[in-house]
Amino acid sequence: MFKFLKIQKAMVKQLSKLETEKMALDDRETELTRGFETLSSEKQSLAAVVDTLRVRIETLETEKAALEAAQSDAIARLEFMEKEKIGSSRYWDYMWYIKTYHHDFTRAQALDYWYRTGWKLNENPCPFIDVGAIRSVSGNINPVIFLLGSNTDWVTHLTANPYEDRIDDHVARYREAKEKRTKCEGAVYTCVTGQYDSMAHLKFHEYLDPAWDYILYTDNDALLKNAAYGAWDVRPLEFSALDPVRNRRWHKTHPHVLLQNYDQSIWADGNVNILTDFLFKKIRTEHRNLLIPRHFARTCIYQEAAAVKAAGIDDPALVDAEVALEKAAGFPASYGLNETNIVYRRHKNPEIIRVMDEWWAMIEKYSKRDQLALSFILWKHGITVESVSFENARLLKDDFFTLAHA
Incomplete structure (x- = not known):
């Protein structure tokens, strides 16, 4: 009888221990469940942020494309206006230019080439201005555009009579x-x-x-x-x-x-x-x-x-x-x-x-x-x-x- 009671007592103790462990596991399960729920909520929030960022990126890309298009259009219009100014100025002599530099260009091609490239090679657009001399001050500005907008005496670079x-x-x-x-x-x-x-x-x-x-x-x-x-x-x-x-x-x-x-x-x-x-x-x-x-x-x-x-x-x-x-x-x-x-x-x-x-x-x-x-x-x-x-x-x-x- 004494032995039975001893065994019973040990079993009760063991059962109590198991119940304690079970409670701890339950608490852990509850904690994990809550953590999972938190992570799920954070995941949903992050997903919303990602969606917002994706929309923002798409908007910025659209705006960038629009700005690039506007910039390209503005550059094209500026180039057109500057070429119009050059071509209608007394500083542009198409026939003299293509003959002097042996270019096989149409009138429009000659002006476009000189506007983009020729002046950077110190090719003069007419016989009475010195592009190299003007560039020493005008730098990266097209020399004729510089002359047309200049408030100084750069016209003293005109060294021949264009009306002869x-x-x-x-x-x-x-x-x-x-x-x-x-x-x-x-x-x-x-x-x-x-x-x-x-x-x-x-x-x-x-x-x-x-x-x-x-x-x-x-x-x-x-x-x-x-x-x-x-x-x-x-x-x-x-x-x-x-x-x-x-x-x-x-x-x-x-x-x-x-x-x-x-x-x-x-x-x-x-x-x-x-x-x-x-x-x-x-x-x-x-x-x-x-x-x-x-x-x-x-x-x-x-x-x-x-x-x-x-x-x-x-x-x-x-x-x-x-x-x-x-x-x-x-x-x-x-x-x-x-x-x-x-x-x-x-x-x-x-x-x-x-x-x-x-x-x-x-x-x-x-x-x-x-x-x-x-x-x-x-x-x-x-x-x-x-x-x-x-x-x-x-x-x-x-x-x-x-x-x-x-």
Whole structure:
């Protein structure tokens, strides 16, 4: 009996142990079930996130494709517009280009090739610009697009007359119309000493106004052999006592002496080609006594003086003496500045005569760079630079063609 009770007690103990283990297993099962449920929930959440991301990716890919299409379209439109600008500009000469570089292209193919490749090989689009020189500043910008959008004097890279093949016809038409005119409105004039300006550039202006005479003063023996050169009536110098530059400046500042048979005059430097009737219309409609282009880069004589000295184009001592005189007189900085490659005057006007005489006196005594004196003289006479100015001729690319001095 005692043995039986002992066995029974052991069995009860064992059963209790098993029940404890069973409870632990049940708890573990419950824990695992809950973990599985949590994982299932997380899986569902992750699946939802993945779906959201997939939709977002698809949306972004659609947007990317649309942006790429828009970018491609914008580039195509930009290329089309730039090629239109180049092709319609004076800088594109299809026949010259394919002949010079031995290309077998149609007109459209030639323009497309030059636009994409040719300029990168320093192929010039016409005979009168130097792509390599322009690229030294324009970098990766197409040189013609750079020229068309430039606010500097990069047009000085134009080194040949693009209108030379039309000279004879233009001059013949001008002289025929001139013979039929009922009155002369004035004189366009210039002065060439030695070989300062290329004769081909000088021969005529693209636009010749038959109401105006064209007069060329020179000491060039080849020019003086004939009474006319292109549209110009050739005359000998009226002043030659100083250096060639100042001799030209004397003619520039003395229309009231040279052109006494005319009431108004237009001075044009020998490297300026007048392309349209822009200036003549301005003269006829605005009735001003003096018109000169603004300077293309600066608005201050003192800045111009520094630029002249930095470029080494005149005696620094003369420049310094002129600046000292102007400062001592109280001439203000940034009063305005003109580029005097074109000067229109009603040259019989008494005040204009005084301005011209004083301007010449400064050029004769101080710097030969006439732009260093004009604003100062205007200021002395109470004339603002802006009141006598129009847009710089280098920037009015449709109306003027400014070539490089030889």
